Amino acid sequence: MSRPVGLYLHIPFCRSKCAYCDFPSFAGREEMMEPVTEKMCREMSEKGAALADAVVQTMYIGGGTPSVLPVPHMEKLLRSARASFRFARDAEISCEMNPGTVTGDFLKCLREYGVNRLSLGAQSGEDRLLKAVGRIHTFADTRKAVHLAHEAGFSNINLDMMLGLPGQTIGDVKRTLSDFLVLSPTHISCYALIVEEGTLMEKKVSRGEWVLPEEDEERGMYELARDTLEKNGLRQYEISNFAREGFLCRHNRDCWLREEYIGIGVSACGFLSPVRYRNPDTIPAYLRGEPAEETVLSAQDARFESVMLGLRLTEGLAETRFIQAHGMTFREAFGHKLDAPLKDGRLRFENGVLRLTRYGMDVMNSVLVELL
Numbered sequence: 001m002s003r004p005v006g007l008y009l010h011i012p013f014c015r016s017k018c019a020y021c022d023f024p025s026f027a028g029r030e031e032m033m034e035p036v037t038e039k040m041c042r043e044m045s046e047k048g049a050a051l052a053d054a055v056v057q058t059m060y061i062g063g064g065t066p067s068v069l070p071v072p073h074m075e076k077l078l079r080s081a082r083a084s085f086r087f088a089r090d091a092e093i094s095c096e097m098n099p100g101t102v103t104g105d106f107l108k109c110l111r112e113y114g115v116n117r118l119s120l121g122a123q124s125g126e127d128r129l130l131k132a133v134g135r136i137h138t139f140a141d142t143r144k145a146v147h148l149a150h151e152a153g154f155s156n157i158n159l160d161m162m163l164g165l166p167g168q169t170i171g172d173v174k175r176t177l178s179d180f181l182v183l184s185p186t187h188i189s190c191y192a193l194i195v196e197e198g199t200l201m202e203k204k205v206s207r208g209e210w211v212l213p214e215e216d217e218e219r220g221m222y223e224l225a226r227d228t229l230e231k232n233g234l235r236q237y238e239i240s241n242f243a244r245e246g247f248l249c250r251h252n253r254d255c256w257l258r259e260e261y262i263g264i265g266v267s268a269c270g271f272l273s274p275v276r277y278r279n280p281d282t283i284p285a286y287l288r289g290e291p292a293e294e295t296v297l298s299a300q301d302a303r304f305e306s307v308m309l310g311l312r313l314t315e316g317l318a319e320t321r322f323i324q325a326h327g328m329t330f331r332e333a334f335g336h337k338l339d340a341p342l343k344d345g346r347l348r349f350e351n352g353v354l355r356l357t358r359y360g361m362d363v364m365n366s367v368l369v370e371l372l
């Protein structure tokens with residue numbers, strides 16, 4: 001028997017810290033790159049040995065900024081992943097990159113080890129917005145990175161795009177969409193900025209130094225992005241994600257469908273049913289081998305989690321899948337709590353699939369609060 005899993009590698013390094021970022025990523029810690037790489041290789045080897053039946057369907061190298069790692073370190077990680085785990089023949093293997101750090105050598109190394117999907121943190125086509133939030137790249141870097149990626153043989157490329165940046169206007173979003181579409185991405189992730197506690201962004205916004213777009217304006221940006229991308233052949237398949245036919249991100253889709261995945265590295269999360277775990281979130285704690293924090297989900301929490309994640313997908317959540325995972329129907333799990341969202345058109349249940357309507361996607365939190 002084989003056990004299909006995802007594999008996530010977290011690279012906790014960045015060139016510098018963006019104003020809005022609360023991800024576990026550290027700038028100016030180049031001396032830690034080697035020990036962290038070594039430790040990640042050991043972690044892969046141990047986890048691979050403990051899960052001998054695992055077959056990796058998707059691998060995602062994220063961060064942080066994977067592309068700040070020196071090529072020999074990345075090569076070591078990729079070699080170690082292949083040596084520690086069995087990979088499905090058609091495995092999707094993605095790597096995140098910051099457009100300001102992409103080099104031909106790095107891309108060549110990724111190709112050699114079977115990476116077949118790139119995700120570029122392009123964020124915007126407007127240099128003044130990129131600079132304001134501390135991104136280290138310009139739009140010219142994004143164009144060049146895409147060009148280099150094509151030259152290296154990559155055809156499956158995601159561009160990340162942010163909405164709701166301080167000072168961003170609808171006009172900026174319109175221009176960014178057309179700038180991005182000219183680059184022919186197969187996938188666009190379109191995220192609204194969240195002001196996280198403890199970030200520079202939070203300080204600037206709370207002091208009134210940076211002004212964020214009003215809620216209505218941000219909604220307008222999202223709707224513009226959704227309509228423009230759909231008109232240009234990038235179909236929405238998740239609240240924030242759009243892809244050309246056949247190019248949705250399998251790794252993320254599997255996470256939303258609560259498939260199992262193994263997380264490797266500082267602060268990496270993993271899910272090996274029924275346990276969710278999170279590795280130590282500082283480099284020293286990770287290198288000391290401190291244990292991961294584990295949470296065993298109750299049956300009720302697991303059912304709620306299935307719906308909370310699955311409803312993010314426009315394809316919805318099949319009841320057969322839900323029964324297979326939890327041994328009961330939606331009605332048995334949520335009873336009359338389903339009535340109101342079904343009646344007022346936020347949810348739809350058709351042909352054995354529960355899904356949010358377009359309106360329901362806009363107010364997803366209200367549905368979840370009722371189901372909780």
Ligand code: SF4
Nearest residue numbers: 014017018021025064
């Ligand atoms: S590049 Fe990404 S991970 Fe690094 S600081 Fe910026 S937002 Fe955070």
